[in-house]
Amino acid sequence: MPSPALETLDLTALRRVFDAAFDHMGDRDRPVVVHTDPVDLAARFAEAAGGLPLGEGAHSLDQLRAALELTVELSVHTDHPGFVNQNFAGADPVAVLADALGAVLNTTSATYEAAPVFTLMEREVLATLAAQIGWPRPALDAPDPAGLFFPGGSASNLAAMQLARVRADPELLERGSRGGPDLVALTSKRAHYSIDKAARLLGLGRRGVVSVDCDEGGAMRPDALAESLVRLRAAGRRPFFINLTAGTTVQGAFDPVAEIVAMLASKPSETRPWLHVDGAVGAAVLFSRRERHRLAGVEAVDSVTWNLHKLSGVTQQCSALLVRQPRELRTTFSTRADYLFQADKKHAGLDLGDLGFGCARRNDALKAWFTIAARGIAALGRRVEHGVDLASRFEQRVLEDPRFALVCPRSFGHVCFWWLPPDLRGRSLGPEDHARLHALAPRIKARMQDEGQALIGYQPVNDGPNGWRMLFINPAVTWADAEAILERLDRLGRNLD
């Protein structure tokens, strides 16, 4: 029945655009991106689709169809094997379908009342991930679920830091941080910047985060951590949170969790900081019996961030925060708003929304549950192994090919390397060579963007010059694709001017 408040639109043509885009997932015959200047992009919409500007009146159905078609044409195809640019890629079509169905059923995952199926699915996914960590698996209707979904890894890390802060200083919730202890968080120099952002947001400031040195591969040095702890305590500060990274953004390094857990176990437990693992990228190794050794010791930490939208193909965003003592989510975040979380309502004990710092929540559970159900844990583990295998072979190739040089040892699915101009090959590199390499990267990248054949990233590695970062996250990538990217870099580098 038509709505009394809205015109009924014939969506047939628009649905065909969705259907066609879905059918083309995994299509290798289009470029990864048709790179377009912002001015040209706006002009394309103005020509064919009524323009990007929005106004009082509606675009016509023809313009809307054209706008969707242009959107598909001019967007990045992150399922294309040329997309090796970021720590996510290759959305699983089953996740896409579940995500789309979630949009149809558009609800908030705050209460069992508004989201009965999704509440149980979220609890089940969290319990499944907790079990992979090695923690007990709460029942579906347990008073406290094993954690909570947050709208991204940064938000999960932020929540973990707040959990740690409230454990260290319970008065904070009432008093605020003024007048409280001088809390300080520790993280490695190569950790994700969300830790810095979280510290600023929480009011700890930059002074509230201390960066710990890493080894050449990008993993935190336990001896440097121990020194930092001693130094901070001697200065009267209180370390309350240690962030260990599983899969750093650039190098894919894993901080040595077991070693750090053992080091801390010798200290009195009342002063032991909250141990958090930012496994946004790397927690997926727990799906693989072969690769899970990289996170040995993880069962002893207090919380884990685990993004299913990175290495497991769930669509953006799908981030779980798992908490060893999940009751603390409630004591830290709950405010029991009486208009929403009525304790006298049926099944109110299952409600999830009050366990975080948001209110209404997009349903991220259906796509997560459905992807794990459709693939099974073992297959999600093989997806990780596939990337590691290719990365290992790629590292070997870079080592053997004189046109390239490895920037740092590989830890996981991330290979950082340079393309070398002919005169830099086969010799050691000095500061001037580094400056040349640093300047080369953006120029080659601009050419590659123009060609639209591959999206690979560069950035400074270990505070040195820009290096290329090849990420084996995308399940569509074959060995031939990886080799083709090397050849393309070589061709673009040689033909720069």
Add this chain to the structure above:
Amino acid sequence: MPSPALETLDLTALRRVFDAAFDHMGDRDRPVVVHTDPVDLAARFAEAAGGLPLGEGAHSLDQLRAALELTVELSVHTDHPGFVNQNFAGADPVAVLADALGAVLNTTSATYEAAPVFTLMEREVLATLAAQIGWPRPALDAPDPAGLFFPGGSASNLAAMQLARVRADPELLERGSRGGPDLVALTSKRAHYSIDKAARLLGLGRRGVVSVDCDEGGAMRPDALAESLVRLRAAGRRPFFINLTAGTTVQGAFDPVAEIVAMLASKPSETRPWLHVDGAVGAAVLFSRRERHRLAGVEAVDSVTWNLHKLSGVTQQCSALLVRQPRELRTTFSTRADYLFQADKKHAGLDLGDLGFGCARRNDALKAWFTIAARGIAALGRRVEHGVDLASRFEQRVLEDPRFALVCPRSFGHVCFWWLPPDLRGRSLGPEDHARLHALAPRIKARMQDEGQALIGYQPVNDGPNGWRMLFINPAVTWADAEAILERLDRLGRNLD
């Protein structure tokens, strides 16, 4: 081409479930919800769909199809006219399609490089909303967009509070809040609980939020605000943030923005707190020439939260934070992570991801842009007017019908009322009557959940007993639907036992 890392699944049957669910949007013939106990729900999945538990192996395609079908059957149909329970309802099918296409194109809206179309669309939607507020409309490629999308209204409010805090105490980003000024935020007693949650997260604590009294309709009293400001300053505290609500959660009240702006304009500008409007629910009135008077004066505030997923039919989540001096987003939040926001990359000046406290961001722009393009601003305004018209008629009906009583004056699209047992009709109510009414609501609600015909909420209103809250947000609701809900309440109330 099949992925080398993942089995190719035949998704035909699963797509049919999506197609059918999409085709049934707006269907009045099914119940709004088939209310199911958690235990029964899990049993239904166990019988037909391989069960909710996830394990090493995959569910079969038949089980997956059955799981999707069960998900549709057992979920709440928030587009059904019986869904009048929350401050969102009635996803627009055009938004659903755009959201689904966004899932296919699965990317992060952090950089122009990874999201060229969506970056420009987000900038355009933000500029359009800013123009409705009465602010200048930044160009699509302006150094600073008019604001930013956050993953929900709570996150937008949180960001606004942090912007205000950094303006009041710029040293905070470095030093932290310890040793800084004694900051305090003010909000009304009827404001959304996200303000309290934000204060705790930011480390202000409950002590860092002062609640200002409201009138009977739920709007902040400017005289009470003025008194609070004087009292706090006399106590040596520093009010840095005033949250004004446009459309409170329960009563739909609008705090008097123009009056409060005028009151503050007489104070020295250096001590003037940041003025924020939480328009998560109510900012949509700015789409309507007839209804925008409710936000008169809004152009003078510093920031506005505006959720397009509430009154405008965009799917969850779609929350914009508009900022009058948008440069402050950059100075407050940016950390310029060099692996992602390389300043030397093409079009890096357009990147949005560093302007918030997250990193990767789900693309919320396509569905927002597409919904406004498909409907036009004027039609989105009529959607709001439709709700207000029905609410006004409903209020009148409640006033005239002796079986019901109005709990408080109506402000907007929210009507709070009691169903009265026969012996309470036509007389004034004492404390014992209130206690009876309070206890009645959950019992009637439980019956209504069992019947699955309507989802209407109750909660304490103005600290009094539970009242029913009828929300005219859903564009599918007709006058006949609204009347039917009254009759149903009466029937359930009379037949309780």
